[in-house]
Amino acid sequence: MNAQHWQDRIITLVGFWLLLSALFLINDMRGVGWEAAAIWNYSLCGVLAVALGVLAMMSFQVWQEWLTAVMGVWLIASPWFLGVVDQPIILWNSILSGALLALASSLVMLGEYGGTRA
Numbered sequence: 001m002n003a004q005h006w007q008d009r010i011i012t013l014v015g016f017w018l019l020l021s022a023l024f025l026i027n028d029m030r031g032v033g034w035e036a037a038a039i040w041n042y043s044l045c046g047v048l049a050v051a052l053g054v055l056a057m058m059s060f061q062v063w064q065e066w067l068t069a070v071m072g073v074w075l076i077a078s079p080w081f082l083g084v085v086d087q088p089i090i091l092w093n094s095i096l097s098g099a100l101l102a103l104a105s106s107l108v109m110l111g112e113y114g115g116t117r118a
Contacts, residue, residue: 015049
């Protein structure tokens with residue numbers, strides 16, 4: 001299972017996007033509490049996505065894809081947990097980034113295990 005998947009590159013790119021999003025929020029910060037939570041969320045998820053994407057490109061392990069899928073679901077749900085639903089840019093960035101992560105990792109798992117295991 002040392003195959004490289006194009007989806008792992010997408011995961012890595014989404015991770016870099018999340019890190020850039022955190023930088024944009026820092027530059028736009030006006031001392032609002034919700035921005036700090038979003039910055040930490042994007043920073044941690046971004047670093048984790050980049051690390052998981054690179055690890056998966058080097059040596060595929062199914063746990064990497066599961067962790068990426070869970071992180072994607074977290075990003076989709078995080079605006080409600082962090083109280084930033086009323087911030088449309090953060091809301092949609094989280095939903096779209098999370099959906100891309102969950103979809104990409106799910107496609108890898110389906111490609112690796114879909115129909116091959118009973």
